[in-house]
Amino acid sequence: MTDRTPSTTALDRHRERNSERGAVDAVRERIAAAGVEFLYYQAVTVGGRAVGKVVPAVHLLRNLENGVQMHRAVAADFQTDRGGTLLGGGPRATEFTALPDPDTFAVLPWDTGVGRFLCRLYEPAHQSERGGEPFAADVRGHLIRRHREFTERTGLVLRSGCEPETTWTGPGLEVPHRPDASPAYQVEMLERNRPVYRKVIGYGTAMGLDMIEGDYEDPGQLELNWMYDRAELTADRLLTFRQICRQVARELGVTVSFMPKPAVGVMGNGCHHNLSLWRGEENVLAEPGRRDLHLSETGRHALGGILAHAAGAMAVMGPTVNSYKRYWDAGQFAPGRIDWGMDDKTCTVRLSANGRLEFKLPDAMVNPYLSHAVLLAAIADGLENRIEPGPPQGGGADPGDRFPALPLTLGEALTAFAQDSVVHGALGEEIAALHQACKSDEWARFCAAVTDWEHLMYGEGTL
Incomplete structure (x- = not known):
């Protein structure tokens, strides 16, 4: 590696880290x-979605320094709106530079001839104004920066663990069970899914x-969990987990779905976020020496912030049209309003026995980089403004009355999203605008679609 002049941009500093001899040799x-x-x-x-390029490994040193280039519209999945406009940048837009983080290197266990890096994204160095600065629509880099800023401001670290539920269907995975009972937790169902897990x-x-553990929860539904960690590491691991599931489905000739409902x-596919704050x-969140279900003052205010911004965050937490069917189906363990409870599985937020x-x-289709960025901002707002969550569900006054109603369609969620400055600020102007544009177009396309339900209700012979 060559000697360098002093760092001037975020891209320069990342390149310098990537040129350190110890990291390169490892x-x-x-x-x-x-x-x-x-x-x-x-x-x-x-x-x-995971996007990227494949490069022969012999070019490692070149890519550690220069990364790879991709068109900036990839940040919006190359989606066009109903008018045909490419979201995130047209054909003449500049590319961005994707620079790998060496500590994310992993070998694909299903083909050890292939490895992977996760990257952070930057404006190309040749740009006269923003060259070398972080690419504003980089959700992964954005979460890393937001968590660092949160820690600098509060002295706290957000650790989280996700519970990703997935639906598996195909030969050998059929589910014989009583129509009046769920096959949840049955070992026989785990046995049928043994090749999968x-x-x-x-x-x-x-x-x-x-x-760490897994269970069978409803027809075709598996939940396989891993240990909690810093929020950005949990987000990276959820991305990896989804890629693993798709690979396993290909190998076994079955189908895996992350469809929320x-x-x-049947139970929807959630991805509950289990949160704790560490100094x-x-x-x-918990007070030392107490064994009862109890929140510290810090915990109460953090919870208050989460609940206060839950409605505005819904377009991130439930990002698809299908997401909201999960909340309409009564009795399937999905929350129907914004509240909290002591070990109560019907609530928006549950305080568990281990202080989380x-x-x-x-x-199951949440973007964890967006969800954790929003949670950091909501918690920070709760701490700074000492927002009280009110009493728990069943503890007297109705806590659901303290907060806005839970949006029950993607359209309602997008309206709440646009009105919540804390949620918008959590994502930054460019990510928030792209998310709003992509999801507004998705909602518009759904509203314009003619569905099977409409044929059933209004087709020939129904009058």
Whole structure:
């Protein structure tokens, strides 16, 4: 590596870190030991998809310094609106530079000839004004920066663990069960899914996920969890988990779905976020020495902030048209209003026995980089303004009366999103605008679509 002049931009500083001899040698040794021939350089879109390029591994040093270039419209999944306009930048827009984080290197366990890096994104260095600065629509880099700023301001670290629920269907996964009962937790159902969970857990462990437990929850639904960690690491691992699930489905000739509500009358696929706030090695949501369900003052205000901005955050936590079917189906363990409770699984937020807050609004298609950025801002607002959550569900006055109603369609959620300055500020102007544009177009397309339900209700012979 060559000597450098003093850093002037975020891109320069990242390049300098990537040129440190120890980090470079460690990655080269792992690549050589595994026999890696190709490398994915991956980024994440506003929609939560993994995108990137594949490069022969012999070009590692070049890519550590220069990264790879991609068109900026990829940040919006190259989506066009109903008028045909490309969101996120037209054909003449500049590219961005995706620079790898060496500590994210992993070997794909299903093909050890391929490895991957996760990248942070920057404006190209040759730009006269913003060259080398962070690309504003980089959701992964944005969360890393927001968490650092949150810690500098509060002295706290947000740790989280996700509960990703997925629906598996295909040969051998059929679910015989009583129509008046759920097959949840049945070992027989786990046995039918043994080929699935063995591969998912095995691949997850190989890629750095500390897999801890799993269960069968409803027809076709598996939940496989890993250990909690810093918010940005949990987001990275959820991205990895989804890629693993898709690979396992390909190998087994079955289908995996992250659809939030695959059918009426069955549980939706949630992705509950289990949250704790740490100062050093102390979880400050709980008070030392207490065994009862109890929130510290810090915990109450953090919870108050989460509840106060839950309605505005819904367009992030439930990002699809289908997401809202999960809240309409009564009796399926999804919240129907904004409230909280002591170990109460019907609430928006549940205080659990081990001193964490289980936030139940996010579903299986949530972009975890956006959801955690929003949660950091909501918690910070709660702490700064000492927002009280009110009493828990069943504890006297109705806490649901303290906060706005839960949006029950994507259209309602987008209206609440546009009105919440804390949520908008959490994402930054460009990410918020892209998210609003993409989801508003999705809602418009759904409203213009003619569905099977409409044919059933209004088709020939129904009058």
